[in-house]
Each structure stands twice: as structure tokens, then as C-alpha cells.
Amino acid sequence: MKAAVVQRPEVVETCEMACPAPAPGEVLVRVAYCGVCGSDVPRVWMGTAHSYPIVLGHEFSGEVVEVGDGVDAALMGQRVAGVPLVPCHECDDCAAGDFSLCKHYSFIGSRRPGAFAEYVAAPAQNVFPLPDDVSYLNGAFFEPATVALHALRLLGRLQWGCGDAAGAEEDNQPEKLQEKFVGQRFISAVGNSSPEDCESPHAYAWFAAYAGSTAAVVGSGTIGIFLAQALQAAGARVVLLGRREAPLEVAQEAGVRQVALTSGDDWITAAKEAYAPIGFDFVFDATGNAAAMPRSLELAANHGRVCMVGTPKEDMVFSPRLWEDINRKELFLTGSWMSYSAPWPGEEWPLAARLFAVGAMKVTEAMVDTVYPLAEAAEAFARFAPGSQNKASGKVLIEA
Ligand SMILES: [Zn+2]
Ligand SMILES: [Zn+2]
Incomplete structure (x- = not known):
């Protein structure tokens, strides 16, 4: 061969x-x-x-x-x-x-x-x-798509406090699920009529955690676009932020409804004013850019969840004021690595298949x-x- x-x-x-x-x-x-x-x-x-x-x-x-x-x-x-x-x-x-x-x-x-x-x-x-x-x-x-979904899974589970196995089981109780399917938006995104129809209800519980929330995705590469597509499907109000106009146009063509540039003096304030005045509930960094990554913290709301998906190649500098944001806003900061969970290969994979099949990710x-x-x-x-x-x-x- x-x-x-x-x-x-x-x-x-x-x-x-x-x-x-x-x-x-x-x-x-x-x-x-x-x-x-x-x-x-x-x-x-x-x-x-x-x-x-x-x-x-x-x-x-x-x-x-x-x-x-x-x-x-x-x-x-x-x-x-x-x-x-x-x-x-x-x-x-x-x-x-x-x-x-x-x-x-x-x-x-x-x-x-x-x-x-x-x-x-x-x-x-x-x-x-x-x-x-x-x-x-x-x-x-599929592999890069599941990388995006893994990050959503991490922050979605954090949101519902279902980090351990016992909690996860509890999360599968029908009443709890019902309560979590806020606004039923997710269900319409994947073509289900009720949580009972879902093949993996727990997977959908963390996915549904985003319904009605605000989310910022920084970085308009493939993973950034997938993050934005998936968050939209989950019912979040998402804005995709990027350095250059051309990739943002590509993202829009791929169905991402809200995009904004990270150029200009005060793009953070501008993004917040336009899309999330009190800051974003969820922030995902998909840049891997050492200059951009620390600034993700500025986008987050009080008790916001921030996930670093990109991996930097250079030293990263946080000003004391920026680091203090983690304290003052009591942020939850996490990293995400690859795309696997139980049962093998993980909830990310059937969910990716589902979202691609219905065109929510593409x-x-x-x-x-x-x-x-x-x-x-x-x-x-x-x-x-x-x-x-x-x-x-x-x-x-x-x-x-
Ligand atoms: Zn790879
Ligand atoms: Zn092992």
C-alpha cells in the first residue's frame, strides 16, 4: 500500500x-x-x-x-x-x-x-x-468534533455538580432530567420529543446544561467552530470571537449566528456589552494562543466556567489584576484533554454522530x-x- x-x-x-x-x-x-x-x-x-x-x-x-x-x-x-x-x-x-x-x-x-x-x-x-x-x-x-464536545461535557457536568459517579446516577433520575431540559431547546435540536427518547440521557443532561446560558468561544479554527455549533445546538446564546474576519465569515457560513472580532482596543468590553452585559456564563478558549488565553478570564461572569481547550506553545503572562479576576469572580477554570469518557469511547462520540446526522454540527x-x-x-x-x-x-x- x-x-x-x-x-x-x-x-x-x-x-x-x-x-x-x-x-x-x-x-x-x-x-x-x-x-x-x-x-x-x-x-x-x-x-x-x-x-x-x-x-x-x-x-x-x-x-x-x-x-x-x-x-x-x-x-x-x-x-x-x-x-x-x-x-x-x-x-x-x-x-x-x-x-x-x-x-x-x-x-x-x-x-x-x-x-x-x-x-x-x-x-x-x-x-x-x-x-x-x-x-x-x-x-x-469526528475526532476534532468530539474534542469540542468533551470540553462541553466537562463544563456542563461542572454546572450540574455531577462530577462523581454517584452524582451521575442521581442525574439520570427522570424528574432531575426533566428539570434539566430547560426550555426543551436541546430536544428540538436533536429531534427528540422527550428525555426518555434519548439513547444516553446523562449525556444529554450535561448538554442541556447550556440551554439559555451565554457562552463565548475564543478562536475561530475548526475546534472553535465546532464548539460554537454544539453550544448553539444545546441552546446557548453563543458568540464566536476571532482575530481575523475571513475565518469568522467561514464560521457564519457554517451556521454560527454571532461572531465578533478580537481586534480593537476594548473588544472584551464590546463583546460583553453586545452579548452578555454581566459577563459570559461559559468561556471556551480554542486559540492555544498565549496572549489570548489569559484574557478569557475577563469575558467570564461571576462564578463563570472557563475551559482551556487549546494548548499554548509559549510562556503565558497574567497580570496580577487579571489573576485576581479568578478570585474576585470566583471563577471555575479547567482544561480539557482529548475526547473520551465512559462508556468507551465516551458520550462525546454518539453525540457527535447525532449532531452531524441532524446537521447541527457540520x-x-x-x-x-x-x-x-x-x-x-x-x-x-x-x-x-x-x-x-x-x-x-x-x-x-x-x-x-
Ligand atoms: Zn488531533
Ligand atoms: Zn489506563
């Missing part, structure tokens, strides 16, 4: 290599699309890959074409999205459903061969069925910069090279 191999830092070559054989418990997926993630960039250009040579690629979709021993043959021909984390499923973190926090993990496309290839082998539990009406191209966006043409054939993988990665004159403005994908 053909695969894009990172031979050593800065060198990507599309080569012929042996097609992987699915081990017992694994499936072989014929890759349709695989997106280039921000996390792949340093693995190519800064020498941070787990090992070289390596086949990267973890945001993928495709079809199951072979099953290993012990795998249900019914999976053959199944259209799937890749679930890249391979946690140990045995440690205390995994037992608690915190798979993202597992320290004994493998990862498709960073610790084991990934999907910038015609075929990728994966444990059978590392593929997620795509609904019939979700395209392969959209399927390649990928528009403008969100895709370029789809490169596998033979041109080196060109695709060159878009992210330090000093590239042709930086990507949207998702770059490779079609196998």
Missing part, C-alpha cells in the same frame, strides 16, 4: 510499504480521508514524533475491509470514524472513565501507525460507526482548505512548515 512516511524530521515521503494485517481483536480500515491536526505539525517539523520513521494521521474515516481473530464479522464493510486513543483500559484513570488521562496508552498516528496511508489497522473498539447520512469527509472530522466547503491525494502528502505538510508563505486557512486533509 501507499503511505506518507515521516522518515525523519522535515522529510515526508509517500512510499510503498506492506499493508498492515489486523492482529487478533483488530480491524483493517481502508482509509477514505485523514485530516492534518495541529499536533501533527511539530511531529513533522520540530522532531517531536514518538519515533522515526512513522506514519502519522489520527483524524480519519474509512471502511472496515478485514477483521482479525475474535472480531465480529458483521463489522466488515462498516463505514467508520477512527477513535485514535488506545488506552490501557486497566488503570485507575481508565476504570474511572478518564481514558484521556491514562498514562499507559498507545495512539493511532503517533505511537502506532496512523492513517496517512491507504490502510490502517486499529483495535475493533477504536472505530466508531458513521451514520448512513454522514459523509466520509465529515467522518474525518463541515462546510469553506472549512476545508485543501484535500491532497496521498501522493502529495509532502505538499500538504509543507503548508505547515515554519515560514510557509502559503499557510492553511482551514482543514488540510489527505485522501487515500
Whole structure:
């Protein structure tokens, strides 16, 4: 098969290599699309890959074409999205459903061969069925979409105080659920008529936590757009904030109703005045920008919930006054890592499937910069090279 191999830092070559054989418990997926993630960039250009040579690629979709021993043959021909984390499923973190926090993990496309290839082998539990009406191209966006939903899950659960298992069970009581489906907005978003219809009521309880709230998403990349789409579907009044006009237009085309620029002297005051005079109930940072991240705190209301989804590459400076905001406003500040919860692979995945199937989350043409054939993988990665004159403005994908 053909695969894009990172031979050593800065060198990507599309080569012929042996097609992987699915081990017992694994499936072989014929890759349709695989997106280039921000996390792949340093693995190519800064020498941070787990090992070289390596086949990267973890945001993928495709079809199951072979099953290993012990795998249900019914999976053959199944259209799937890749679930890249391979946690140990045995440690205390995994037992608690915190798979993202597992320290004994493998990862498709960073610790084991990934999907910038015609075929990728994966444990059978590392593929997620795509609904019939979700395209392969959209399927390649499931992983980043679940990253956005994981952040919503964290803050939504915080809002309802359902951080522990006992609390979670209590949250599933019908009266409690009823009370949580504020305004029934979520239900109309996903086409349910009552909480009892939901396949995973608890998942929807945290999702419903956003109904009627105000939310700010800072950062207008793929994850920022997904956060805004999902928050809108959950019934929040969301504004997506970004540095440049073009990506905000892309977001609007993708259905995000309210957008605002983070330029100008006092964009924070302006955003609050326009969308949330007492500050936002929820703030999500999806910039990973060290200058922007601390300012998220300024957007939050008293007792606001702030979630850092992006990861910074530089030192971050908080003025004492800004840090004092955490105290004075009694903010809840959390980070979010990957996209997994119990039951494996987590509530984020069926919810993403549902939201894509009903069109509440979607990928528009403008969100895709370029789809490169596998033979041109080196060109695709060159878009992210330090000093590239042709930086990507949207998702770059490779079609196998
Ligand atoms: Zn990624
Ligand atoms: Zn584990």
C-alpha cells in the first residue's frame, strides 16, 4: 500500500510499504480521508514524533475491509470514524472513565501507525460507526468534533455538580432530567420529543446544561467552530470571537449566528456589552494562543466556567489584576484533554454522530482548505512548515 512516511524530521515521503494485517481483536480500515491536526505539525517539523520513521494521521474515516481473530464479522464493510486513543483500559484513570488521562496508552498516528496511508489497522473498539447520512469527509472530522464536545461535557457536568459517579446516577433520575431540559431547546435540536427518547440521557443532561446560558468561544479554527455549533445546538446564546474576519465569515457560513472580532482596543468590553452585559456564563478558549488565553478570564461572569481547550506553545503572562479576576469572580477554570469518557469511547462520540446526522454540527466547503491525494502528502505538510508563505486557512486533509 501507499503511505506518507515521516522518515525523519522535515522529510515526508509517500512510499510503498506492506499493508498492515489486523492482529487478533483488530480491524483493517481502508482509509477514505485523514485530516492534518495541529499536533501533527511539530511531529513533522520540530522532531517531536514518538519515533522515526512513522506514519502519522489520527483524524480519519474509512471502511472496515478485514477483521482479525475474535472480531465480529458483521463489522466488515462498516463505514467508520477512527477513535485514535488506545488506552490501557486497566488503570485507575481508565476504570474511572478518564481514558484521556491514562498514562499507559498507545495512539493511532503517533505511537502506532496512523492513517496517512491507504490502510490502517486499529483495535475493533477504536472505530466508531458513521451514520448512513454522514459523509466520509465529515467522518474525518469526528475526532476534532468530539474534542469540542468533551470540553462541553466537562463544563456542563461542572454546572450540574455531577462530577462523581454517584452524582451521575442521581442525574439520570427522570424528574432531575426533566428539570434539566430547560426550555426543551436541546430536544428540538436533536429531534427528540422527550428525555426518555434519548439513547444516553446523562449525556444529554450535561448538554442541556447550556440551554439559555451565554457562552463565548475564543478562536475561530475548526475546534472553535465546532464548539460554537454544539453550544448553539444545546441552546446557548453563543458568540464566536476571532482575530481575523475571513475565518469568522467561514464560521457564519457554517451556521454560527454571532461572531465578533478580537481586534480593537476594548473588544472584551464590546463583546460583553453586545452579548452578555454581566459577563459570559461559559468561556471556551480554542486559540492555544498565549496572549489570548489569559484574557478569557475577563469575558467570564461571576462564578463563570472557563475551559482551556487549546494548548499554548509559549510562556503565558497574567497580570496580577487579571489573576485576581479568578478570585474576585470566583471563577471555575479547567482544561480539557482529548475526547473520551465512559462508556468507551465516551458520550462525546454518539453525540457527535447525532449532531452531524441532524446537521447541527457540520463541515462546510469553506472549512476545508485543501484535500491532497496521498501522493502529495509532502505538499500538504509543507503548508505547515515554519515560514510557509502559503499557510492553511482551514482543514488540510489527505485522501487515500
Ligand atoms: Zn488531533
Ligand atoms: Zn489506563
